[in-house]
Amino acid sequence: MTSLLNPETGQALINVAQVMADPKWLADFPASAANPLANRVGWFDLNNINCGLLGMPLGFLVIIVVSLMGKEPSREMQALIDEIRKPRGRTVLEEKT
Amino acid sequence: MATQTTAATDAFYKQLGRMYGTYTGGFIAFIVLLAILEQMGVPNKILGYFFVFFTLAVYAIIGVATRTAQISEYYVAGRRVPALYNGMATGADWMSAASFVGMAGTLFLLGYDGLAWVLGWTGGFVLVSILVGPYLRKFGAYTVPDFLSFRYGGNFARFLGVIVLVCCSFTYVTAQIYGTGLIASRFLGMQFEIAVFAGLVGILLCAMLGGMRAVTWTQIAQYIVLIVAYLTPIVILSTQHFGIPIPELTYGKAIAEITAREQQLVKDGLAVLCTQQACPAGTLRPHIQPFMNYTPLNFFGIIFCMMVGTASLPHILMRYFTTPSVREARQSVAWSLLFIFLLYFSAPAYAAFSKLEVYTNIIGANIDALKPWIFQWGELGLIQICGKNAATLQTAIDACKAIAGHGGVLRFQDFVINTDVIVLSTPEIAGLPYVISGLVAAGGLAAALSTADGLLLAIANALSHDIYYKMLDPSAPTIRRLTVARVLLFFVAVLSAALAATKPSDILAMVGWAFSLAMAGNFPAIVLGIWWKRATTTGAISGSSPAGAYACSTSWSRGISRRRALPTSG
Helix, strand or coil, X not given: XXXXXXXXXXXXXXXXXXXXXXXXXXXXXXXXXXCCCHHHCXXXXXXXXXXHHHHHHHHHHHHHHHHHHCCCCCHHXXXXXXXXXXXXXXXXXXXXX | CHHHHHHHHHHHHHHHHHHHHHHHHHHHHHHHHHHHHXXXXXXXXXXXXXXXXXXXXXXXXXXXXXXXXXXXXXXXXXXCCCHHHHHHHHHHHHCCHHHHHHHHHHHHHHHHHHHHHHHHHHHHHHHHHHHHHHHHHHHCCCCHHHHHHHHHCCHHHHHHHHHHHHHHHHHHHHHHHHHHHHHHHHHHCCCHHHHHHHHHHHHHHHHCCCHXXXXXXXXXXXXXXXXXXXXXXXXXXXXXXXXXXXXXXXXXXXXXXXXXXXXXHHHCCCCCECCCCCCCCCCECCCCCCCCCCXXXXXXXXXXXXXXXXXXXXXXXXXHHHCCCHHHHHHHHHHHHHHHHHHHCCHHHHHHHHHHHHHHHHCCCEHHHCCHHHHHHHHCCCEEECCEECCCHHXXXXXXHCCCCCCCECCHHHEEECHHHHHHHHHHHCCCCHHHHHHHHHHHHHHHHHHHHHHHHHHHHHHHHHHHHHHHCCCCCHHHHHHHHHHHHHHHHHHHHHHHCCCCCCHHHHHHHHHHHHHHHCHHHHHHHHHCCCCCHHHHHHHHHHHHHHHXXXXXXXXXXXXXXXXXXX
C-alpha cells in the first residue's frame, strides 16, 4: 500500500515520518493537505496520471453499496431510465427555450 | 410536412458541404500562395504571422458570424448539427494540443510505451458509443450536471457534477492555453507570458458570442486545418525516404531504420544503451522495446484511464447533445472515431519519422554545425545542449566544452528536447520549407483553440446554466442568462491563461490529470445512472465526492510539485 518506490531506481522516494514531521508539506495547500504524500507518487507504484484507476472503482463501490442500503428510486424514475435506453422515441427532457 | 422537413435538411447539408468544400480549397490555395511567397524570398517571420493571423481571423469571423441570442442555439447549437459534421467538430474538440503537439512527442520519447496514450484515447470512443453518448442525447439535457440532477434528483448532485466538471475542464483548458502560448511565442516571436494572452483573444472571439453554435462551426473549420497540417509533413517525409506517400505503410521501415541507427550510435560511442527499466537519464532506450518507461501496470493503467476518461469528459459528452436525434448521436460517435483515427493512426509514424531525422541529422553532428532553429526553441528553454538551454550557438559550444573529454560531436545524452517541441520542429529538423513549419504551427493552434473553446464553454455553461439559472435564479430572463454565460466564460478564460503563463507542467501530463479527474468523479455516477435503476441519490452523492476528491488531490498536488518541470529527456 505504501511502497513509495521510484519505479526507475527502485529507491524509496520519501521517508514518511520525516515528511509528516516537516511542516513544509503544508505549503502545498490545499492539494497536499488532502493527501500530503500524493505528490510523491506511490500507492501500488501507480503513476499519478493513473489516479483514476483507484478513484473510479472506489466511486463504483460506494455508489453500489450505499444505494443497496437505501430505498430504491421511484417507479417513475425507473421507467424514465428504461426510456432513456431506448434508441428511438422523443427526447425525455424538453427544455424550454 | 415530413417531406418538406427532409428537403430542408438535405438543402442544409448540401449548403454545409459547399461551404466547407470551398473553405478547404481556399485553405490549400493559401498554403500554395505562401509557398510561392517563400520562394520569392519573403522572410520566415512574415510567413509565420500570415499563418497565425489568417487562421485566427477566419475562426473569429466564423465565431462572430454565427453569434446567437437564443438559449438552445447557445447551449446545444439548436440540436441540428448533422452527424458527419458533429463528428468532425468532436474530432477537433477532442484532438487538443495534447494530441497534436504532445502525443507524437511522447511517442518519440517513450517509443513503444507511448502507444498507451493512442490506444486509450481511441478506445475511449467505443465506451462513449456503447455506454454514454446516445443515452445522454436521448435524455435531452444541456449539460452533464443537468442529467445528474434530474436522474438523482435535487441540486446537490448537480452541484457535485459542476465541481467535477470545473476541476477536470479547468486542468484541461490550462494545457490548451499553454499550447497556444507555446506556438504563438515561437512563431510570432513574443514572450511566452504575453503569447498566452494573445492566444486567448482568439479563443474568446470564437466562443463568447455564439456559444455552442459558434464553437461547432468553428471547430469544423479547425479540424480541416489541423488534419491537413498534421498529415502534410509526414506524407512528404514518407515520400522522401521511401517513395510512398502513405506514412502508415512506411512506418515499419522507419522503425527498422531507427533500430539500426540506435545500434550504430551505441557502436560509435555516441549513446549509452539502456537495457532495463531503471536506467539513468540520458541513456538510450530502444524505441521498440516495451515497458522501458512504464511498468506493465502503468502502461495498461494509462490505456484504461484514457479510455474511461474519454467517456467521462463533459466537453466531449456535450457535443452529442447537438445532434438532431439519438440515432444521429450514435452515428456521430462513429464519425468522430474516423476523424480522430486519421490523426491518431499517423501519430506513431510522425514520431518515428521525426526520431529518424534526429538520429540522422542531429546526433553525431558537430556542435558548431547546429541549425538555427535549435536556438529559437532553446531560447524558450525547450531544448538543452550539454545541460544548458541552447539559446545561442556559443552557449551550446561552451556548455559542451565544459564537459571533460567532450569531442565536439553531439552525443545522445547531450541533446534534450521537450516533448512538446517534437511535432512543431520536425519540418525544421528534416529541412523542409518553412511554409510546412508554419502550416504545422497553424494546425497546432487550431487543435489547441478548438479544444479550449469546447472546454471553456463547458465550464461557463455549467456555471451559468446549472449554478446561476437552475440553482440561484430560475426566473432569469434569456438575455441575462446569456450575459452571465459570456461574462463567466471571459473570467474563466483569463484565469486559465494566468495559470498557463506559469508553465505548470507539460501538456500531456496536465491532460492526463484531467482524464483521471473526470474518470473518478463522473464515470460511476453517469454509467450507473443510465445502466442501474437501483442507483440512488445518496449513493451517487457519496460515491462521486470521495472519488473525485481523491483524484483531485493526487493530480493537483503532483502538479504543484512539478511547477518547475524541465525539458524531458531526448
